[in-house]
Each structure stands twice: as structure tokens, then as C-alpha cells.
Amino acid sequence: MKLPHQKGMVIWLMGLSGAGKSTISNLFEEQLNESGFFSMQLDGDEMRKGLNYNLGFSMDDRAENIRRAAETAKIIASNGVIVTCSFITPLNAHREMAKNILGDLYFEVFIDCPIDVCEQRDVKGLYEQAHNNTLKNFTGVSSAFERPTDPDLILYTANSTVQQCCNELHDAVKNRITDHA
Template sequence: MITTQQQPVFSTESSLLQQTGMVVWLMGLSGAGKSTIAGLLKQKLEVDGIFSVLLDGDTLRGGINKNLGFSDSDRMENVRRAAEIANMLAENNVVAICSLITPLHEHQQVVRETIRMPYFEVFVDCPITVCERRDVKGLYKKARQNEIKHFTGISAPFKTPLHADLRLYTADQEPAQSTQFLYEQIIRAIKPY
């Protein structure tokens, strides 16, 4: 016999993940260390039993955002889509670790407006000269030779974030040290002790 008043399988108060969802957004120039720090943070959180998902700008542009170019409007849409995905993950108690250049104040603002969950903004601050030395993909060289148009820091601007919760100076810090600083800032918000 089928009844019309069935009990839900999960109560609305329960959570499969015993953690608080949040969005950690790392922004900065290409080569500043965003992806490296994001990956190390994910590993560090896993040791604590905290589930996180990486949303990396390069990966997103190879998939969900592959139809976007590098005009201001396409960059805005790239950032907006990533913020929407990150927010959905955080609403489901996942820690979303985002590493996107996020070059303009307008882009940075749309992230803050889109994310309704706890949000922690990180400026991965590194001089362009150091970023160019680290350039394993050769992107800065191509941009300097005009082979890449609208390259942030060369032919397109990067605006220093105005509302960063943390500023990591990665020219002077090892990635593990930067990751530790970030971890210490967010861990209590994710898994209160």
C-alpha cells in the first residue's frame, strides 16, 4: 500500500558532510602561485577530513567556459559562472577553492555579489617580474611578443583587490608557508572546534 505521507529519507537538518561550506577565492596574476596554493590547501584540508573541490581558471576554460574569450565581458562571464558553481558547492557544505585571475574590480565585485555563502577572498600578490620568471607555460613571453592579446599584466590590466581578507606575498614565501597562513585563517570557519 502506498501512502501519501512518507517520511523523508534525510531530515533537512542533517548533513552528509560534517563541515561548513565556504568559498575560498584566490586571485592574482598568472604565475603568482594561486593554483599551487589551492592544491596544497586541498591536501591540507583532506588530512583534517574536510571535503573540498578545486575550481581552477585554466580547467574551467578548458571545459564549462571553453566558449569564452578574453574580452572584458567574457572575463566577467567566466568569473560569474565560477562564482555560481562555487556557491552551489558551498551551499552543500563543500569547501570550494577557486583560483582565477579575477583581474578587474568589477569582476571581484561580481564574485562577492554572487556568493551567498561564507566567502574568503585571498590576493596572491606577486610582482610581475617574478611571475614572468616562473612562467612554465611561456605565456608571458608570448604576450610580450604580441602572440597573445589581452594578457593580464601585459596588455590587459590587473587591479589590486580592495577587499581581500588575506594578502599572500608569494615572492617572499614558499607555497607551503602561504598555504599555512591561509589554512589558519579559514579552518575554524569550516570545522569549528
């Protein structure tokens, strides 16, 4: 079934842990639903509890995590659903793979937040564990995070509210999600 008033797409939110990906995704989905759009979220933490439970944090496993997420998002978006994905997506090669899988459905959003702000927001204590070497392969500390080369949108979360970021995101995608046919 194709949803009559909207076009499917994948909004890929990526950035460091604590940058605001999931928070923005949650509020954005609420706004979409209140406006009559049907949307779904794919969150990196949730995917690792289920579909990707068997993957670790080596670069090969990170790539497979992104591949599975992109393939899942493609199936959903191809049915007219707006899918918001929240994944760290640390390397440009991972982003390129997701973009290749998703094609025209893909809209890349870099959630840009300085690592010191991410560390302040870290309610799980992950950055502290990474600095103490009790958590290995942690993105931004002991594992690489490459700044994206050409995102469709950059949201600066250190000095913007979640609402401001969601408004900016909505403005950026509104013409892509509405089916004017």
C-alpha cells in the first residue's frame, strides 16, 4: 500500500554519541505524525538490541551495521514511509555505502556537536569509560569519526534547541515528503 499524501524517504541522522541524534529523531517523528505523515525511526541502539545483536564495534561490524540499517530503511521507505535513521555512522565510506543503497531516498544530516558537549550530555558514562580504557572502540575517543564531506544538512546542536533543529530539518525536507500528485 502506498500512502497517498506523502513520499517515502530516509533521513539519515549521524554524529557522535550524545550529539542529539535520537532526541531530534524522537521530536521530529512526533511533529511528522501530528502533521498527518506516517513515519518510523530506526535507532542505532535499538537495532543493536535486535537485528544487529550479533555485531561488535570493529570497522567491519560497523559497516555491516550500517548496511543492514540502510537495507531495512530502503524497504520501509519504498512503501511511502518517512524513515528517520539515527546512527553514529563514523566513516565517510559507511555514509557512501548507505547513500549507494538508498539512492534518491537518502537525505544525510550531520548532527554537529563538539565532543566536550557530547561528553557533558553523556548520561550513560560511555565517554568516561572510553577515556579510562574500559570501553574499547568508542567513536570519537578510541575509534575514528570522520567529519562528513557533503551532508545535505548540518544541525548544530550545541547552541540550538531540539525544537530549532527539528524546524530546520522540517524546512529542509518538506518539499521532498509531500506528494503533490
